[in-house]
Amino acid sequence: MRPVARTAQTASLVSCTVCHLLVRRRPASAGPAGECPRCGAALHSRKPNSIARTWALVIAAFVLYVPANVLPITKVTSLGMTQSDTIMSGVIYFVQTGMWPIALVIFIASIFVPVLKLFMLLFLVISVQRRSTWRPKDRTRLYRITEAVGRWSMTDIFVVTILVALVHLGALANIEAQTGAVFFAAVVVITMLAAMSFDPRLIWDVKEPQDECEYPA
């Protein structure tokens, strides 16, 4: 790969976020950058208000994470007995019955990944705000991970959907979804939106592009 040793921004170009077409940037006085002539997406040199939006969504997700874990997500009624389960009590149930692999899957997908993802985004946003030059390549990799793992947290929502569909046998056995599921679904969606609103190019903006590539321009 032969670099031209400049970023699109310093060369007065805008790279379309969707189709990667390079467009000459209009002077700031001409107002917003307009639309990509190829795909019609709004052109931005960097995602608009990336830091503020990511902060807002991360905070919202942290707040919703509490009721998502405290409130029950399912209610099982079987022969007159009713039992409400939170995400964690489901994990504990699997541990107690010796089903370790499933307990681990649910724990990782529903409890560990959302928190990990939120802390990773928090770290990225703060490091960008402090204009950190620390290991930009690894931080970009970290961002790609946050983008890729978020979807797997939907597992528990899908489990609830399937259980609700299958266990619907009147008085014998019945499973209903509870409010916790709503909060949990919101956490998953909001963390995904938070990852989408962060712009990894901000990590590199403090760097001089010539430093890191050995190739001649």
Next chain:
Amino acid sequence: MTAGHIMACHDCDLLHRLPAVADGMRATCCRCGAALARPKRNGLERALALAVTGLVLLALANSFPFLGFKIQGQARETLLLTGIRQLYTQEMQGVAVLVFITTVLAPLAQLLVLVYILLPLKLNRRAPGMFQVFRWLRTIEPWSMMEVFMLGILVSVVKLAKMAQIIPGIAAFCFMALIFVLAACMASLDPHVVWERWEEPQ
């Protein structure tokens, strides 16, 4: 993508002059390691074939019984949509809509967009508004979560295995095949193959 083209890395904004990239290889950004181009041999044809296969599988997965459930002589058969309908009637409309989008609507839209764009391209034509439509694919893709749903099925089956007998239906197998077809389809298509058509005369 054509060699000699200048393109900016989508992850770090560094400008690159693209080298000639052989099929099956990928060009990566020298600074942050993002994949800039990943052409595949017959990528367009492969993606089209797999997208059509995916549409057939998706239709089957939504029309045949998905999972059966037997407990103390009582049996119940469900469709993929049964759970979504149950959630909807239990005042969980938001969750129902989210599950519907991620397991039915987004995969369907993804496949339809691909066929709408790739079929005319294969016949050397252009679908009206193809670049605008192709843009939606980027928005739809993260919300299409079939592989996550599969994990959900596995967890539920294990969860219920102790109290009842679970019988996977035709739809469950179609669904499983669909995950691989969809993944292969997205992997064989380098979006730049489509975007580049913009520069060619109509």
